[in-house]
Amino acid sequence: xxxxxxxxxxxxxxxxxxxMGFFASYGxxxxxxxxxxxxxxxxxxxxxxxxxxxxxxxxASYLIVLATAQMFVLLTRGFDLSLGVxxxxxxxxxxxxxxxxxxxxxxxxxxxxxAGIFTAFAIGVTAGGINGLCVAYFGINPxxxxxxxxxxxxxxxxxxxxxxxxxxxxxxxxxxxGQGGSWFGFLSPPxxxxxxxxxxxxxxxxxxxxxxxxxxxxxNPRAAEVGGIPWRRYxxxxxxxxxxxxxxxxxxxxxxxxxxxxxxGGGLVLLSIAAAVAGGVSLRGGEGRVIHVVFGGLLVSxxxxxxxxxxxxxxxxxxxxxxxVVGAVFLDRLRLRIRL
Amino acid sequence: xxxxxxxTTNAERGHRILMRRLMVLxxxxxxxxxxxxxxxxxxxxxxxxxxxxxxxxxxxxxMLIASGQMMVLIIGGFDLSVGAVVxxxxxxxxxxxxxxxxxxxxxxxxxxxxxxxxxxxxxxxVGLLNGFVVAWMKVSPFMVxxxxxxxxxxxxxxxxxxxxxxxxxxxxxxxxxxxxxxSLPVVIYLTAALLIMLWWIMNHTKFGxxxxxxxxxxxxxxxxxxKVTFYIVATYVSCSMxxxxxxxxxxxxxxxxxxxxxSTLMMESIAAAVIGGVSLRGGVGRVEMxxxxxxxxxxxxxxxNLLRVDSKLQTVVIGVVIILAxxxxxYQSRRAKR
Numbered sequence: 001x002x003x004x005x006x007x008x009x010x011x012x013x014x015x016x017x018x019x020m021g022f023f024a025s026y027g028x029x030x031x032x033x034x035x036x037x038x039x040x041x042x043x044x045x046x047x048x049x050x051x052x053x054x055x056x057x058x059x060a061s062y063l064i065v066l067a068t069a070q071m072f073v074l075l076t077r078g079f080d081l082s083l084g085v086x087x088x089x090x091x092x093x094x095x096x097x098x099x100x101x102x103x104x105x106x107x108x109x110x111x112x113x114x115a116g117i118f119t120a121f122a123i124g125v126t127a128g129g130i131n132g133l134c135v136a137y138f139g140i141n142p143x144x145x146x147x148x149x150x151x152x153x154x155x156x157x158x159x160x161x162x163x164x165x166x167x168x169x170x171x172x173x174x175x176x177x178g179q180g181g182s183w184f185g186f187l188s189p190p191x192x193x194x195x196x197x198x199x200x201x202x203x204x205x206x207x208x209x210x211x212x213x214x215x216x217x218x219x220n221p222r223a224a225e226v227g228g229i230p231w232r233r234y235x236x237x238x239x240x241x242x243x244x245x246x247x248x249x250x251x252x253x254x255x256x257x258x259x260x261x262x263x264x265g266g267g268l269v270l271l272s273i274a275a276a277v278a279g280g281v282s283l284r285g286g287e288g289r290v291i292h293v294v295f296g297g298l299l300v301s302x303x304x305x306x307x308x309x310x311x312x313x314x315x316x317x318x319x320x321x322x323x324x325v326v327g328a329v330f331l332d333r334l335r336l337r338i339r340l
Numbered sequence: 341x342x343x344x345x346x347x348t349t350n351a352e353r354g355h356r357i358l359m360r361r362l363m364v365l366x367x368x369x370x371x372x373x374x375x376x377x378x379x380x381x382x383x384x385x386x387x388x389x390x391x392x393x394x395x396x397x398x399x400x401x402x403m404l405i406a407s408g409q410m411m412v413l414i415i416g417g418f419d420l421s422v423g424a425v426v427x428x429x430x431x432x433x434x435x436x437x438x439x440x441x442x443x444x445x446x447x448x449x450x451x452x453x454x455x456x457x458x459x460x461x462x463x464x465x466v467g468l469l470n471g472f473v474v475a476w477m478k479v480s481p482f483m484v485x486x487x488x489x490x491x492x493x494x495x496x497x498x499x500x501x502x503x504x505x506x507x508x509x510x511x512x513x514x515x516x517x518x519x520x521x522x523s524l525p526v527v528i529y530l531t532a533a534l535l536i537m538l539w540w541i542m543n544h545t546k547f548g549x550x551x552x553x554x555x556x557x558x559x560x561x562x563x564x565x566x567k568v569t570f571y572i573v574a575t576y577v578s579c580s581m582x583x584x585x586x587x588x589x590x591x592x593x594x595x596x597x598x599x600x601x602x603s604t605l606m607m608e609s610i611a612a613a614v615i616g617g618v619s620l621r622g623g624v625g626r627v628e629m630x631x632x633x634x635x636x637x638x639x640x641x642x643x644x645n646l647l648r649v650d651s652k653l654q655t656v657v658i659g660v661v662i663i664l665a666x667x668x669x670x671y672q673s674r675r676a677k678r
Binding site: 134139140143144145147149150154155156274277283315317320322325332 | 473477478479480482484486488489490491492493494497502614650655656657659660666670
């Protein structure tokens with residue numbers, strides 16, 4: 001408040017207001033994103049090519065799907081630590097189902113794909129349902145619930161696969177959902193599905209009672225309760241949606257590598273929360289839009305592709321990511337202060 | 341405030357408090373005794389002294405780290421980075437011992453104490469970072485420690501490139517790491533001493549009182565003139581230092597510096613703390629109960645090993661135990677409110 005008053009006296013209030021308005025709603029991220037992109041471009045001219053831009057968008061689409069999933073829970077002041085391992089379980093289980101029905105792509109491929117995808121959704125809904133039930137109806141701290149679920153899902157993923165990747169997924173799966181395929185002639189499947197999920201999420205969050213209630217639930221749970229919103233049901237549904245979208249992400253990732261991976265999950269939780277929060281989804285609940293997640297996902301992908309091109313050690317990249325997470329939440333605090 | 345709105349007689353309140361104490365204190369030891377008796381019947385190996393000592397030793401590591409975690413939880417925070425601190429400490433200790441012994445091959449004492457100090461310094465640095473960002477910048481402790489988790493484990497992996505570091509002095513790995521006094525591993529004595537110290541700090545010093553006060557109502561503590569920022573930073577540093585100490589003890593035990601050490605400790609330490617009745621909302625928790633919680637987890641793990649439960653399935657069981665433990669606590673506190 002006082003900052004603004006000071007500045008108005010010194011001049012160009014309109015520009016200042018516009019800038020502050022921009023920062024308050026989008027955060028500092030778009031600016032940082034552009035700077036990073038140009039910075040990496042200066043270091044490695046290859047970075048600025050169209051092919052690399054497409055590559056970044058493709059890499060980001062996986063992360064954006066998972067961060068969108070996380071956003072639904074973050075909006076309600078929750079967390080989903082089990083998201084990453086749910087991806088692992090879904091990946092392993094759906095791969096095993098597909099391999100069982102059509103080993104090495106021999107047999108009823110369409111049936112195999114349908115059954116695999118059905119399995120994925122079933123697991124997503126179940127895991128989210130259990131999380132949501134414990135959080136919304138039993139009132140257990142979401143951190144603990146999803147931490148426990150993380151243990152459970154990790155154990156299941158490694159047990160059913162024996163700890164090894166599942167090979168022999170039908171080629172049709174890889175062609176229709178992997179990076180090699182193309183939808184409508186030009187869109188790569190992960191990007192197409194990511195856009196679809198973003199549009200659907202945008203619609204649900206802005207034009208349905210459920211979506212609007214999630215914001216209220218996050219910003220003022222007491223008001224939601226008093227206002228007669230079936231908040232327990234909605235809160236549970238947010239966890240179900242989160243795990244289900246994560247399951248979609250798992251299908252995409254399975255098709256990308258062509259294997260069911262029991263161990264990819266671990267790092268994805270950190271990445272999904274980092275992308276969502278870096279983008280501007282608030283950890284205090286009730287704040288966050290689809291566009292924020294897109295920015296956040298792009299930021300993490302630009303960083304990781306850029307660091308790869310600059311040949312930075314993969315372990316050091318993890319260190320950088322940690323600093324980015326802390327910096328992003330710090331900027332989130334700053335954004336709040338600007339608004340006040 | 342509540343007592344004003346809801347007048348109850350002293351006797352009634354005393355009765356209720358006694359019942360809660362019994363519920364909290366009674367359930368866990370009872371469960372453990374039953375578990376021990378059943379195990380003794382099913383698998384006689386369990387009662388052998390070698391196995392019991394093994395359980396105690398494994399529990400000691402967990403007790404240490406969980407009691408550090410407890411302090412942070414009581415002050416209303418979280419520390420997800422404890423496991424990564426263990427790894428970073430292990431790597432730093434091993435690397436600096438190797439470096440020092442190349443320079444001063446003759447003075448073992450200098451080499452070992454230098455390595456231990458370097459490890460503790462690494463832990464303190466992470467704790468300082470956690471504390472400063474949480475207390476001064478008012479960033480959610482969950483995100484901060486998630487970030488430092490990534491930073492610390494990334495550093496540990498980068499320094500070693502994922503390969504264990506061997507070649508520490510025998511005095512440290514063999515003589516100290518496997519030292520026994522009266523046939524008990526030295527770790528158990530150290531843990532006992534540290535737990536007693538922590539108990540004293542939490543119950544009989546200003547520091548402890550303030551930590552509880554800040555955890556139950558930070559604003560009230562601030563208004564009453566408590567230097568909240570200082571105590572939060574100090575708590576995070578203590579937690580990381582305890583984790584660091586655990587890392588050094590674990591390194592001595594395994595005999596090498598490993599970047600993968602302690603990866604499960606973060607989850608287990610929070611589990612032990614909440615099983616021991618520490619509230620995630622802050623302000624509540626006792627060292628002795630956390631130690632019991634850790635012992636309980638160690639017992640369950642040992643039982644599963646003896647009964648040949650697949651190690652991968654064990655994480656499933658631990659996950660269920662965590663949710664159940666906190667579920668029961670939530671249920672109790674809800675009933676207490678009514």
